[in-house]
Amino acid sequence: MTPTDAIPLLQARGLSFLRADEPVFGPLDFALHAGELALVEGDNGSGKTTLLRLLAGLLHVGEGELRWRGRGWNRDERAGDVLFLGHQLGLKMDMSPRENLRIAAGLHGTRSGRTAASVLIQVGLAGYEDEPVRRLSAGQKKRAALARLLLLPAVLWLLDEPYANLDRAGIALVNQLLEEHIAGGGAALVTSHGAVSFHGGEPKRIRMHG
Numbered sequence: 230m231t232p233t234d235a236i237p238l239l240q241a242r243g244l245s246f247l248r249a250d251e252p253v254f255g256p257l258d259f260a261l262h263a264g265e266l267a268l269v270e271g272d273n274g275s276g277k278t279t280l281l282r283l284l285a286g287l288l289h290v291g292e293g294e295l296r297w298r299g300r301g302w303n304r305d306e307r308a309g310d311v312l313f314l315g316h317q318l319g320l321k322m323d324m325s326p327r328e329n330l331r332i333a334a335g336l337h338g339t340r341s342g343r344t345a346a347s348v349l350i351q352v353g354l355a356g357y358e359d360e361p362v363r364r365l366s367a368g369q370k371k372r373a374a375l376a377r378l379l380l381l382p383a384v385l386w387l388l389d390e391p392y393a394n395l396d397r398a399g400i401a402l403v404n405q406l407l408e409e410h411i412a413g414g415g416a417a418l419v420t421s422h423g424a425v426s427f428h429g430g431e432p433k434r435i436r437m438h439g
């Protein structure tokens with residue numbers, strides 16, 4: 230069965246978000262299946278971050294419908310299935326990368342065979358595991374946030390400008406994480422103003438403006 234034959238992981242029908250009764254984006258229609266990557270495209274201010282925040286459960290659906298595996302969308306039930314990495318990295322600055330991961334894993338569990346120590350090595354933070362996050366560089370902070378993608382069992386990744394602040398090796402790391410996630414049956418929505426060099430197949434495209 231190809232991914233497109235299966236029930237979508239996530240489906241949006243006529244989806245929009247309203248601010249002061251005015252649509253910020255939409256109506257949007259798209260479907261994302263397990264094993265698919267979608268690039269969310271649009272100009273500055275077109276609503277890409279707003280869409281990802283809505284899917285992360287941080288904002289309410291304005292109009293239209295969201296479905297998860299063919300059923301109604303309940304953002305509380307989706308908490309462990311969806312992992313959002315935004316401009317704000319969601320890290321506690323006075324805690325170390327290891328402590329941040331421990332808190333996240335306590336809430337959502339871990340992928341089998343993965344530990345905080347192993348994923349921190351994978352993202353290039355060996356030697357910085359116990360340093361308060363506020364003392365890390367911007368790129369190192371981003372890497373500490375990326376470590377969550379490796380450790381937690383979420384199936385849908387929402388990545389807002391995941392390449393920002395990263396050096397060439399960091400950009401390659403994001404691409405590698407995405408390729409492994411998609412190949413393993415995960416799905417991802419990604420915004421990026423730079424080129425995304427994803428080698429795991431042609432990504433879907435979600436255009437934010439009509």
Ligand SMILES: Nc1ncnc2c1ncn2[C@@H]1O[C@H](COP(=O)(O)OP(=O)(O)OP(=O)(O)O)[C@@H](O)[C@H]1O
Pocket residue numbers: 248253271272273274275276277278279280
């Ligand atoms: N907290 C907020 N309060 C009011 N309006 C907001 C807020 N955040 C965003 N907006 C507005 O919502 C619209 C969409 O913003 P959003 O950040 O989703 O766009 P974007 O496509 O991600 O932009 P960029 O490419 O610049 O990151 C913009 O017009 C913006 O001014």
